[in-house]
Amino acid sequence: MSARLRFRFGLIVLALLALLAIAAPLIAPHDPLEQDLLNTFQPPVWMENGARAFLLGTDSLGRDILSRLIYGARAAITVAVVAAVLAGLLGTALGLLAGYFGGRIDALISRLVEIWMAFPPVLLSIVLAAVLGAGLHTVVIAIVVIDWTRFCRVIRAEVLVQKAQDYVASALTIGLGPMATLRSEIVPNVAPLFVTLLSLEMGIAIVVEAILSFAGLSVANDTATWGSMIQEGRQFVRQAWWLMALPMGCIVVSVLATNAFGDGVREIADPLARSGQR
Amino acid sequence: MSALLEIRDLRLAVDSHPILRGVSLSVAAGELCGLVGESGAGKTMVGRVLLGLQPENARLSAGAVTFEGRDLLALSERERERMLGREIALIPQNPMTALNPVVRIEPQMTDVLRMHLGLDRTRARERALELLVDVRLREPERVLRQFPHELSGGMRQRILIAIAFACRPRLIIADEPTTALDVTVQKQILRLLKELQAAHGTAILFITHDLGVVAKVCDSVSVIHAGRILEAASAARLFASPTHPYTRALFAATPRHDRPGVALAPIPEAITKQLWDEAHAGDALLRAADAR
Numbered sequence: 001m002s003a004r005l006r007f008r009f010g011l012i013v014l015a016l017l018a019l020l021a022i023a024a025p026l027i028a029p030h031d032p033l034e035q036d037l038l039n040t041f042q043p044p045v046w047m048e049n050g051a052r053a054f055l056l057g058t059d060s061l062g063r064d065i066l067s068r069l070i071y072g073a074r075a076a077i078t079v080a081v082v083a084a085v086l087a088g089l090l091g092t093a094l095g096l097l098a099g100y101f102g103g104r105i106d107a108l109i110s111r112l113v114e115i116w117m118a119f120p121p122v123l124l125s126i127v128l129a130a131v132l133g134a135g136l137h138t139v140v141i142a143i144v145v146i147d148w149t150r151f152c153r154v155i156r157a158e159v160l161v162q163k164a165q166d167y168v169a170s171a172l173t174i175g176l177g178p179m180a181t182l183r184s185e186i187v188p189n190v191a192p193l194f195v196t197l198l199s200l201e202m203g204i205a206i207v208v209e210a211i212l213s214f215a216g217l218s219v220a221n222d223t224a225t226w227g228s229m230i231q232e233g234r235q236f237v238r239q240a241w242w243l244m245a246l247p248m249g250c251i252v253v254s255v256l257a258t259n260a261f262g263d264g265v266r267e268i269a270d271p272l273a274r275s276g277q278r
Numbered sequence: 279m280s281a282l283l284e285i286r287d288l289r290l291a292v293d294s295h296p297i298l299r300g301v302s303l304s305v306a307a308g309e310l311c312g313l314v315g316e317s318g319a320g321k322t323m324v325g326r327v328l329l330g331l332q333p334e335n336a337r338l339s340a341g342a343v344t345f346e347g348r349d350l351l352a353l354s355e356r357e358r359e360r361m362l363g364r365e366i367a368l369i370p371q372n373p374m375t376a377l378n379p380v381v382r383i384e385p386q387m388t389d390v391l392r393m394h395l396g397l398d399r400t401r402a403r404e405r406a407l408e409l410l411v412d413v414r415l416r417e418p419e420r421v422l423r424q425f426p427h428e429l430s431g432g433m434r435q436r437i438l439i440a441i442a443f444a445c446r447p448r449l450i451i452a453d454e455p456t457t458a459l460d461v462t463v464q465k466q467i468l469r470l471l472k473e474l475q476a477a478h479g480t481a482i483l484f485i486t487h488d489l490g491v492v493a494k495v496c497d498s499v500s501v502i503h504a505g506r507i508l509e510a511a512s513a514a515r516l517f518a519s520p521t522h523p524y525t526r527a528l529f530a531a532t533p534r535h536d537r538p539g540v541a542l543a544p545i546p547e548a549i550t551k552q553l554w555d556e557a558h559a560g561d562a563l564l565r566a567a568d569a570r
Contacts, residue, residue: 169331169376
């Protein structure tokens with residue numbers, strides 16, 4: 001797939017997801033919590049016995065799956081954006097400091113990263129959830145606390161590369177101080193990498209949110225999330241495979257979309273990639 | 279005559295390996311002074327020390343550098359930032375890497391104007407356009423909007439020259455400004471540099487390994503080898519009657535368009551060996567003095 005095509009795919013899917021998340025009450029055909037015990041395990045409309053009323057079928061309590069998927073996009077998008085941006089800002093700030101100033105600051109931050117990464121991430125998030133209580137904010141905090149290291153390491157390495165470049169030395173020879181040099185010479189060169197990492201992190205955040213809600217550590221049970229739908233669907237996978245397959249499909253498509261979008265943005269916004277030099 | 283820049287007996291070692299072994303040099307106001315040497319002679323390190331950009335593991339053990347009567351080595355970080363780009367500027371060696379690849383030309387030019395001269399965005403832009411005209415770039419408006427990779431090496435070097443002259447500094451350090459360029463472009467850049475220097479009365483310390491270039495533009499020349507200045511004289515005197523055997527050997531090793539057919543002679547090994555022996559003997563003496 002060409003870069004532009006991938007970018008368009010990513011953009012359209014993400015825009016659609018955002019729209020669904022924001023306008024969920026207007027779009028969803030049913031209340032996601034409304035039970036209809038006479039119509040449980042309805043198959044999607046294209047299968048035998050499918051009904052127009054429930055386009056993607058119903059679950060074990062007769063709740064409309066389409067509506068639940070639409071509401072589930074809310075949790076996914078919120079977590080993807082908020083957690084990825086916060087983790088990105090924290091990790092990038094520390095990575096810039098460590099890479100640019102080196103010495104003790106670098107040693108301190110790098111050791112912190114190494115210690116951090118020695119903890120098993122799933123365990124860490126479960127501990128966090130136990131301390132903070134289940135909820136969307138816990139998922140966001142868990143992702144930020146665990147994944148800032150990803151940004152920090154990669155950004156630091158790139159800053160080291162950039163620091164050795166002639167234009168950084170040139171900036172110093174026109175009397176730009178260290179902070180100004182960092183801002184005007186290094187940050188613009190690290191930005192494309194940041195965008196790529198951010199989009200990867202958004203995909204990861206969506207998966208992590210699904211994992212935590214699968215484990216019951218995300219939002220309360222009565223709110224629809226893709227992870228909790230998979231978890232519920234798992235029990236009935238032999239009778240009604242779509243209960244599990246549909247939310248999984250949502251996760252796969254949205255993660256693909258974030259990655260494609262990030263790649264595309266980088267290639268379009270980076271003058272070097274545009275000229276074919278990077 | 280009081281010099282604009284005065285370097286006295288500068289000694290510098292990197293990881294206790296001597297690089298500069300007592301460099302003395304003076305540049306008068308408005309003078310174009312050449313610093314000539316082979317690669318590894320320490321000529322770039324002299325420029326770095328002037329800019330305060332010597333590597334972190336370098337140690338200055340002796341010497342003084344005064345610029346307009348001020349001690350350059352004793353400047354605080356802030357004073358140095360205020361001075362660089364405004365009173366002392368650099369034309370870097372490689373125009374292909376000296377501009378930030380992801381930033382358009384305009385901010386790269388206006389940064390120095392806004393910071394040192396306090397110009398606002400529009401005034402800085404106007405001034406940048408004037409500077410681009412001064413360095414003979416066509417379509418300056420367009421150039422300001424472009425990225426470095428859209429410009430040729432010669433154009434980029436013109437931009438770097440414009441940045442160096444932006445604040446009308448008293449001294450410009452040109453570190454092999456033409457080495458990375460084609461010969462035809464080299465000549466244009468040298469002419470431009472000479473013109474701007476004459477127009478603004480800027481002193482230039484011209485660091486190079488190319489004697490042909492020195493002969494073309496410099497007023498005075500210092501020859502450096504193994505971190506020592508072997509000979510310093512006006513360009514006319516040096517080229518007419520070099521006194522140091524190394525200088526003579528260097529001339530014999532340089533192709534001359536006015537003497538085609540004369541075979542080139544490599545610098546005799548005996549001379550370089552003797553020079554290195556002298557340099558190492560000096561190091562040993564210093565070490566002995568330190569030990570005592």
